[in-house]
Structure formats: C-alpha cells, structure tokens
Amino acid sequence: MPHLAISPQQQEQMKAATPLLWLNDRYQNSEAAPARPSTKLLYRASARLERCAPLLQQLFPELEPSQGLIESPLLSAAALNQQINPLGGQLLLKADHALPIAGSIKARGGIHEVLCFAEKLALEQGLLSSIEDDYAKLAGDEARELFGRYTLAVGSTGNLGLSIGVTGAALGFRTQVHMSADAKEWKKERLRRRGVDVVEHQADYGVAVAAGRRNAQADPHCYFVDDERSPELFFGYATAALRLQQQLQQQGIIVDADHPLFVYLPSGVGGAPGGITFGLKQLFGDHVHCFLAEPVQAPCTLLGLAGEPGSEPLPCYDFGLNVDTDADGLAVGTASAWVCEAIRDLCSGVYTATDRQLYQQLYQLKSLENIEVEPSAAIGCLGPAMLNSESGQQYLQQHQLCGRLDQSTHIAWLTGGSLVPAQEYQRYLAQAKSCLES
Numbered sequence: 154m155p156h157l158a159i160s161p162q163q164q165e166q167m168k169a170a171t172p173l174l175w176l177n178d179r180y181q182n183s184e185a186a187p188a189r190p191s192t193k194l195l196y197r198a199s200a201r202l203e204r205c206a207p208l209l210q211q212l213f214p215e216l217e218p219s220q221g222l223i224e225s226p227l228l229s230a231a232a233l234n235q236q237i238n239p240l241g242g243q244l245l246l247k248a249d250h251a252l253p254i255a256g257s258i259k260a261r262g263g264i265h266e267v268l269c270f271a272e273k274l275a276l277e278q279g280l281l282s283s284i285e286d287d288y289a290k291l292a293g294d295e296a297r298e299l300f301g302r303y304t305l306a307v308g309s310t311g312n313l314g315l316s317i318g319v320t321g322a323a324l325g326f327r328t329q330v331h332m333s334a335d336a337k338e339w340k341k342e343r344l345r346r347r348g349v350d351v352v353e354h355q356a357d358y359g360v361a362v363a364a365g366r367r368n369a370q371a372d373p374h375c376y377f378v379d380d381e382r383s384p385e386l387f388f389g390y391a392t393a394a395l396r397l398q399q400q401l402q403q404q405g406i407i408v409d410a411d412h413p414l415f416v417y418l419p420s421g422v423g424g425a426p427g428g429i430t431f432g433l434k435q436l437f438g439d440h441v442h443c444f445l446a447e448p449v450q451a452p453c454t455l456l457g458l459a460g461e462p463g464s465e466p467l468p469c470y471d472f473g474l475n476v477d478t479d480a481d482g483l484a485v486g487t488a489s490a491w492v493c494e495a496i497r498d499l500c501s502g503v504y505t506a507t508d509r510q511l512y513q514q515l516y517q518l519k520s521l522e523n524i525e526v527e528p529s530a531a532i533g534c535l536g537p538a539m540l541n542s543e544s545g546q547q548y549l550q551q552h553q554l555c556g557r558l559d560q561s562t563h564i565a566w567l568t569g570g571s572l573v574p575a576q577e578y579q580r581y582l583a584q585a586k587s588c589l590e591s
C-alpha cells in the first residue's frame with residue numbers, strides 16, 4: 154500500500170466507517186506557499202460569466218432579477234448556530250441549494266464550462282467578432298444551428314448532468330448524460346423531459362465518466378465535460394469566492410487575523426469544494442480555513458489529499474468501503490487527481506459523517522431555519538462540532554485560533570436541494586425523523 158499521511162488510528166476509524174476529522178499535514182500558510190499563476194484564470198472565469206450574463210438572461214427568464222448573474226444568498230442562521238456550533242462566533246449558510254437553473258452548486262461550474270465551449274465555437278465560426286461583441290446573439294437562430302451540430306456529454310451522479318443538460322439544451326446543443334447507478338430517478342426524468350439523452354450505467358460514478366469520455370473520443374463533434382480533470386469547471390466554481398467576498402463586505406462581516414473564517418464544503422470528486430477553496434485562499438489567505446466534508450463510506454478526497462503528491466488517489470474500495478450513501482452528490486469512489494494537486498496545500502482538513510448525521514442536520518435545517526436541502530448538502534452543518542473534537546482543538550491551537558473564536562464566522566455551504574420534488578423531500582424528512590427517534 155502506498156504511503157498515506159493518515160495516522161494508523163485514523164486509518165482504522167476510516168475503515169470502520171467511523172466519523173473523523175483528518176488534518177492536512179501539507180497545509181501551508183501563505184508565507185510558505187508559492188504565489189499561484191492560475192489566479193488569473195479565476196478572474197477570467199468571472200469576466201466570462203459577466204459578459205455572458207445578457208445571454209443567460211435571455212435563455213432563462215428566472216435570471217431576470219439578477220440580470221443574468223447566477224448567484225445565491227448568504228443567510229444568517231442564529232437559531233441553527235445555537236444548536237450546532239459549540240465553538241462560538243456566528244453561523245452563515247451559503248444557499249447554493251437555491252442556485253437558479255440547476256438547483257445545486259453544479260450551476261457555477263457546469264454553466265461556466267458550457268459557456269466556454271459555446272464561446273469558443275462562436276468565435277471560431279465568426280458568429281462573435283470578439284469577446285466585446287453582443288453575446289445575446291448566441292441565443293439566435295444562427296447560433297442554435299451551429300450548436301445543434303455538436304453534442305455535449307458528461308458523466309454524473311445527477312446534479313452535474315442537470316446543470317450541463319439544461320444549459321446545453323437551452324443553447325441548442327445535443328446533450329448526453331451518463332448517469333451512475335446512484336443517480337436519482339427524478340433527476341433522469343427531468344433531463345429526459347428537456348430532450349437530454351440519458352444513458353444509465355449499472356455502475357459507480359467513475360465508470361459512468363469513463364464511458365462518457367470513451368464515447369466522446371470517437372466523435373469529433375462531441376465535447377466531453379470531464380468532471381475528473383476540468384479546469385473550466387474548477388475555475389467556474391472558484392468564482393463563488395469573489396461573490397462571497399462581496400456578500401461578506403455588504404453584511405459588514407470582517408475577515409482578518411482577529412476574525413477568522415471557517416468554511417465547510419461537501420465534497421464528491423473534489424471539483425466544486427476544491428475550486429471554492431482555491432478562490433477563497435487567493436482572496437483571504439491565512440484568515441480562511443477550508444474543510445471538506447464527505448460521507449464515511451466515500452472519503453475519496455481525504456484519500457486523495459493524504460496520498461503522495463503526484464500519485465493517483467486511492468479508491469475507497471481499497472479500504473473495504475462501498476460508497477453506499479444517501480448523499481448521492483457525494484457518492485464518489487475515487488477523487489480527481491487534478492483537483493487534489495491543485496488544493497493539496499490549501500485545504501485545512503477533511504471530516505467524515507454518517508448518513509444518520511446528515512439526516513439529523515437536514516431535519517435541523519428544516520425545523521430551525523425552514524430550509525430544504527438534499528442529504529449531501531446538510532453535511533457542512535457538522536463542521537463546527539467536528540472542529541470541537543480532539544483533532545479539531547489541535548488545529549485551533551496550532552493556528553492560534555482559540556482566543557478568537559468569539560469573533561469567528563462559520564459558513565456551511567448548502568450545495569443542493571431546491572429542485573428536489575416535494576414528495577422526495579417528504580421521504581427525506583420522514584427518514585430524518587426516524588433517525589432522531591431511534
């Protein structure tokens with residue numbers, strides 16, 4: 154077995170599917186970390202989303218109020234804070250479960266990547282003369298005719314498929330989504346109704362992605378959105394950091410040495426939480442502490458980050474875990490090697506949680522804040538309690554944070570849920586209640 158920077162005791166906990174908080178030995182503060190040339194890619198992605206805003210507004214009337222920008226509110230949650238945060242400071246919820254169009258965090262990265270491809274085609278074919286041209290043209294007949302000659306394909310546990318499928322179809326692309334066995338039926342149906350070709354695989358997410366990739370390679374008019382190695386997704390996700398910075402400023406919330414910010418991010422293959430971690434570290438440096446969160450049965454980014462730099466992330470299956478979880482958005486067996494490299498020294502740590510804990514948080518979000526999320530999205534709410542554990546206290550001491558917790562801000566990133574059908578949500582809630590009672 155290759156070397157893993159996980160203590161023998163924590164390896165045992167991981168194999169036993171017991172929740173744990175792993176601290177990243179390779180985490181560096183910014184004085185030690187080299188400046189990143191890729192920061193400009195973050196700003197480039199943000200500029201692209203801005204110039205495409207008039208186009209998105211035309212394609213999706215629901216973006217009218219935000220003038221074509223895809224954004225979610227940052228909500229305060231005092232009642233939930235009392236229940237879930239033993240550390241002190243305030244709790245905020247980043248409401249990406251309510252992101253328009255895709256109803257999940259996948260809207261950020263997925264829509265950005267589709268726009269990258271559409272823009273590239275339009276510039277190459279002379280439909281746009283430059284990036285200063287009028288992007289509303291891309292909603293016209295000529296553009297639809299052009300895009301209709303191409304297929305967009307993607308492998309997904311569900312939400313990325315929704316994001317790519319809906320945006321691609323709105324622009325006139327043919328779209329094909331390879332779904333893993335975990336994908337929920339309603340997500341498949343929603344896509345089929347929009348004319349998306351849904352290919353079902355009786356295997357896990359990695360297999361669905363590989364099948365999509367293979368198909369696409371055989372067809373020069375097929376563009377594959379590769380969730381395991383896509384800078385376009387990553388930097389699309391990363392733009393959330395710029396918007397969060399603005400929202401914090403607007404709410405008068407300070408982030409500095411005396412006012413640390415803790416962010417808890419649900420992680421599947423690693424792209425969405427990785428991109429956001431990258432963005433936040435560029436903006437807030439040592440003052441932000443980013444923790445990823447995974448189901449106990451699928452700690453794939455933990456394994457990826459704990460591996461040797463440059464090595465392939467180990468699959469969870471090698472540790473006797475089966476990736477069986479109700480958190481379908483996080484049901485990934487092997488992390489993205491590319492993302493693990495990109496955030497290896499930026500991420501503070503990773504914690505894991507049982508499905509039962511997710512349901513408890515799902516219930517608290519509903520009963521205390523009237524917020525409805527899917528199980529994956531509830532995992533961020535466990536962050537403050539995990540940081541209060543023994544290894545969490547060790548982190549707080551190491552980084553001289555103990556005396557500053559009263560002025561700290563904690564953000565649980567809610568990553569999906571607003572498109573979940575009411576009936577489906579009632580089932581989650583019933584499951585949650587039975588978890589609380591037993």
Ligand SMILES: *Cc1c(COP(=O)(O)O)cnc(C)c1O
Binds near residue numbers: 257419483527530570
């Ligand atoms: C996809 C997803 C995530 C995690 O994103 P990755 O890029 O796979 O790490 C988290 N929550 C929800 C609801 C998701 O759909």
